[in-house]
Amino acid sequence: MKNRNLRLDAIKMILSSRELGSQGELLQELNKEGFHVTQATLSRDLKRLKVARATSITGDYVYVLPNDAMYRRITEHKPAKEMLNDNGFISIAFSGNMAVVKTRPGYASLLAYDIDNASLSDILGTIAGDDTVFVVLQEGSNRSMVEKSLQSVIAKLQL
Numbered sequence: 001m002k003n004r005n006l007r008l009d010a011i012k013m014i015l016s017s018r019e020l021g022s023q024g025e026l027l028q029e030l031n032k033e034g035f036h037v038t039q040a041t042l043s044r045d046l047k048r049l050k051v052a053r054a055t056s057i058t059g060d061y062v063y064v065l066p067n068d069a070m071y072r073r074i075t076e077h078k079p080a081k082e083m084l085n086d087n088g089f090i091s092i093a094f095s096g097n098m099a100v101v102k103t104r105p106g107y108a109s110l111l112a113y114d115i116d117n118a119s120l121s122d123i124l125g126t127i128a129g130d131d132t133v134f135v136v137l138q139e140g141s142n143r144s145m146v147e148k149s150l151q152s153v154i155a156k157l158q159l
Contacts, residue, residue, distance in 0.1 A: 004045075007035045011045055012065060019062040021053075026063065088131075089154045094143045099135040101154075108133045111154070120149040 007030070014020070014029045023042055030037060037045075050066045088107025093100050103111055112128035115135065122141040127134040137146055151157050 007037065008045055008049060010035055011049060011051075015051065015063050015065055019056055019058075019060070021060055021062050089156045092147070092150070092154075092157065094146075097137040097139065097141070099137065099146060101133040101135060103131050103133065105131045107131065114153045115150070118149075118153050120146075120152070122146045122149045 010030060010033050011026070014026065014033070018029065020026050020029065023039055023046075027037070027039065027042055030042070046063070051063050052066065053061045054064045056062045088104035088111065090102040090104065092102070101108075101111065108128040108131050112126040112133045115123060115126050115133070122138050122145050124136040124138050126136070135146075147157060
């Protein structure tokens with residue numbers, strides 16, 4: 001059991017750091033790491049980890065872990081134009097002259113850029129992380145004024 005857990009962890013590390021397209025390649029990498037297993041055992045391990053094959057950026061089929069965001073498939077079908085305009089907005093919360101905007105991972109800097117370049121008179125500036133945008137409001141601005149201004153940048157923002 002201990003050996004299997006170590007082997008599963010090794011498979012996860014190998015697949016998250018390299019693009020491998022066949023079980024043969026994966027068996028070679030496991031051998032380099034000191035795990036000598038049969039193809040049948042490897043197949044069971046891949047099934048247990050819910051590993052799938054997906055097309056990489058280069059167009060080759062590679063093994064991917066189920067939580068690899070790069071290979072997640074969308075479940076909600078939308079027109080391409082709508083998906084391109086999606087800025088990842090999830091929510092907004094206010095406190096005094098500040099606001100915190102939550103986005104999907106990876107979308108915050110793009111949204112902060114859009115807010116800063118929209119030259120909104122109610123917003124002094126933004127600071128972005130991976131999934132959070134910190135917004136500083138101009139003195140005298142209130143929540144409803146800022147929300148109304150942000151609607152030009154965040155289409156999903158409901159008043």
